Ligand SMILES: Nc1ncnc2c1ncn2[C@@H]1O[C@H](COP(=O)(O)OP(=O)(O)O)[C@@H](O)[C@H]1O
């Protein structure tokens with residue numbers, strides 16, 4: 039068992055036009071026995087990172103360690119790693135026992151050791167009673183477990199899993215997420231798990247690496263990623279439905295510092311101005327709590343553009359919020375209501391900008407209703423308009 | 432031979448006498464008393480065996496039986512008893528041994544037959560004739576998969592493939608050179624439903640996780656008869672090469688899904704160079720960065736809807752527009768316009784192709 043360390047790791051794929059920097063200055067310390075998740079949109083470099091750890095891809099620059107050992111030049115099969123992919127195939131004519139034993143036989147492991155390891159893995163996976171069965175006689179979930187068993191019997195220092203569940207139907211996927219998490223607790227080994235699915239990352243991970251364009255964006259617990267995203271990308275990527283974003287102008291007046299959108303400036307927006315005139319669009323202003331406003335002013339953002347982010351659950355429809363935050367009330371028009379049983383989403387236009395709000399399922403809203411909503415000003419995220427980085431307010 | 436031993440192993444519980452298989456020199460190939468494997472029978476036995484003209488005979492309370500392959504004695508079987516029941520058991524066992532041998536033979540031949548079809552120039556007549564001899568149907572849909580693994584142990588790779596497709600009648604596999612293996616598989620209705628690409632992905636993931644090696648799988652075209660099996664293989668090779676040129680990332684290349692790459696791969700080099708110079712005079716494409724290509728890909732993916740493309744690319748809408756303008760400045764192509772976008776995309780593929788050719792030339796020098 040061992041941790042994994044990546045130090046200034048780069049991967050460049052040469053191509054006709056210069057090349058693709060698939061992984062960029064990747065620095066990460068994965069602890070021994072940790073369950074680490076790499077998440078990000080397709081093409082962000084997750085698989086490349088995993089393959090470099092496995093040794094299936096050359097490292098352009100930087101160092102990779104397993105435990106204390108620098109493994110840049112160690113052959114993949116000598117790295118003590120097991121990989122689990124999405125397209126597993128059980129050997130159809132072999133029993134579950136033989137399926138799990140196969141890889142060990144290839145490695146010329148002594149018979150009694152094979153037996154011991156297979157039984158141990160079967161015990162962990164709770165498939166001891168299936169050892170004599172052939173794959174045909176197994177359910178989808180049981181087959182998945184056998185597939186995991188084939189990696190477990192090798193007792194690797196590190197497991198690498200590249201979207202192992204993405205071929206499964208929704209129900210089995212949810213079940214296997216739980217099983218893999220549980221498996222990690224039993225195995226107590228390091229697992230690096232790749233997924234493009236933020237829900238999967240959020241439900242399984244204790245520490246998540248969010249990647250984009252080959253760069254690490256943020257490394258943290260699901261909760262911190264959700265509550266304190268470092269930039270617009272992380273805010274928008276983690277969470278479903280995603281965070282709402284709108285470009286706003288910071289203003290200061292007697293009431294304090296506010297974020298404003300749906301305003302009309304200059305003559306270029308004449309039609310829009312007329313629309314506002316006709317009350318079709320109303321400008322919106324969210325006043326920040328005094329302390330946050332003061333910080334924003336201190337940072338020199340008054341009269342500048344910032345991006346406001348707000349999660350659907352922080353747009354409140356209950357009247358008591360209007361009393362609590364009278365200077366953060368906006369008027370919206372309901373577009374669509376989506377009821378999902380335990381929760382309900384309201385798609386609203388506020389100052390002609392689309393927002394998603396999570397509201398109580400008992401609401402009586404209908405399309406075209408005018409609604410008063412409160413942007414919880416303590417929960418509003420403020421990002422720099424250009425760099426899209428979070429502002430410390 | 433391990434396989435005869437497997438047979439012995441299976442009957443050990445039914446027959447409660449020592450039983451075994453001996454080669455014509457008297458060496459024990461398989462035996463219920465595993466300690467005797469590899470040893471020689473006593474000389475007196477061997478002399479008797481060789482002289483005996485009967486098919487079945489008893490020497491010193493051991494019953495022996497000759498097992499033929501055609502006219503030739505293949506092996507002897509024996510049982511440590513001279514009773515009538517023991518003789519019957521030995522007869523049954525011998526039938527199994529004989530069948531097993533024939534089966535191994537045909538299995539061996541099947542793969543080497545396919546190899547000959549693919550790697551040599553067999554005439555149609557030869558193919559049909561040998562197929563009949565081996566009882567291999569000529570007209571049946573088959574697919575060739577080319578499996579490239581870098582640096583795997585030969586036996587291990589074959590062993591994984593054989594066990595993934597244990598059904599010898601429908602699947603044959605063999606090695607063609609240092610890092611390439613072929614899988615020839617008859618295509619059943621179920622395979623077609625599941626998708627041939629699924630099989631390829633399965634092979635790729637399974638081989639790479641069992642052996643910890645980089646694995647690529649290329650799919651040829653379906654061949655309706657043995658006569659066009661070679662073509663299927665050649666197409667798998669083309670899929671492999673074009674896949675490497677145009678879609679480096681994909682580890683599965685399907686000849687039927689090569690897209691424009693297939694066409695470009697067939698173009699004469701000279702035309703490609705002229706085309707590229709025409710679209711991007713002075714080699715301006717060399718100044719493009721990956722971002723620009725990604726932007727174009729994104730636009731194609733989203734039917735040229737800029738907002739959607741921005742979403743897919745995870746950039747701001749304005750960045751997409753900025754990149755589009757940058758491309759326009761360099762090339763004069765406005766990729767918001769479908770025609771221009773197509774030209775740009777083809778040009779980018781052609782440039783990939785040419786750089787592949789250049790690399791090949793470099794390697795040759
Ligand atoms: N073998 C390769 N050749 C060229 N480019 C590649 C190769 N593998 C990956 N890439 C590129 O590197 C980037 C990262 O890819 P990848 O690691 O597969 O991302 P992810 O797994 O996050 O989807 C992508 O732009 C991809 O096109």
Ligand SMILES: [Mg+2]
Pocket residue numbers: 084085086
């Ligand atoms: Mg990937």
